[in-house]
Amino acid sequence: GDSVTQMEGPVTLSEEAFLTINCTYTATGYPSLFWYVQYPGEGLQLLLKATKADDKGSNKGFEATYRKETTSFHLEKGSVQVSDSAVYFCALTPYGSSASKIIFGSGTRLSIRP
Amino acid sequence: GAVVSQHPSWVICKSGTSVKIECRSLDFQATTMFWYRQFPKQSLMLMATSNEGSKATYEQGVEKDKFLINHASLTLSTLTVTSAHPEDSSFYICSAVGGRRYGETQYFGPGTRLLVL
Numbered sequence: 001g002d003s004v005t006q007m008e009g010p011v012t013l014s015e016e017a018f019l020t021i022n023c024t025y026t027a028t029g030y031p032s033l034f035w036y037v038q039y040p041g042e043g044l045q046l047l048l049k050a051t052k053a054d055d056k057g058s059n060k061g062f063e064a065t066y067r068k069e070t071t072s073f074h075l076e077k078g079s080v081q082v083s084d085s086a087v088y089f090c091a092l093t094p095y096g097s098s099a100s101k102i103i104f105g106s107g108t109r110l111s112i113r114p
Numbered sequence: 115g116a117v118v119s120q121h122p123s124w125v126i127c128k129s130g131t132s133v134k135i136e137c138r139s140l141d142f143q144a145t146t147m148f149w150y151r152q153f154p155k156q157s158l159m160l161m162a163t164s165n166e167g168s169k170a171t172y173e174q175g176v177e178k179d180k181f182l183i184n185h186a187s188l189t190l191s192t193l194t195v196t197s198a199h200p201e202d203s204s205f206y207i208c209s210a211v212g213g214r215r216y217g218e219t220q221y222f223g224p225g226t227r228l229l230v231l
Contacts, residue, residue, distance in 0.1 A: 036222075043222035099218040099220065104157040106156055
């Protein structure tokens with residue numbers, strides 16, 4: 001079945017460091033890909049998305065490119081801030097719309113040191 | 115933006131009792147809501163899809179008589195864990211689908227932590 005695999009955390013970085021969180025997926029058909037973020041005490045929020053191959057999603061300095069050839073959707077940010085500390089989930093929807101069933105990765109906890 | 119609330123945020127109960135968790139869309143109507151369960155250090159697993167005015171659709175392996183879902187209005191869905199046991203202890207998260215104004219996107223509640231003693 002469809003699945004998402006992301007790097008295990010926790011990931012601890014210093015402020016202004018470069019961030020990469022790896023994510024790969026397995027899916028039949030043409031899934032849409034997402035990154036969600038969960039700040040402490042809050043619900044999951046959509047960070048960015050990409051709906052077809054070679055699309056790049058971006059938001060708040062974060063980027064991820066839909067790579068069909070490597071079935072990957074790695075999250076990157078050039079210079080992280082303390083406020084980026086959160087849990088990040090890579091996810092996909094098999095049917096293309098985020099209004100349908102979402103399959104999540106296990107989440108990666110990110111901690112940024114001042 | 116669209117806001118989804120859950121109540122309670124955490125609950126402790128004795129084994130054998132039933133617990134009801136509410137999920138509300140505060141500023142939009144949601145014909146579809148989803149219920150997820152998250153174990154420590156694991157991903158969110160979809161339990162069921164809740165559609166207003168109809169029976170919920172449960173994922174394979176989820177006991178529908180154990181986890182009762184009621185979506186009685188366009189802003190409220192409830193999950194009742196019946197005769198709870200320690201293995202039901204988990205983090206339960208709901209989401210609600212916003213309409214066209216909200217990009218037909220799922221908006222997530224903050225979750226409810228259940229501990230069954």
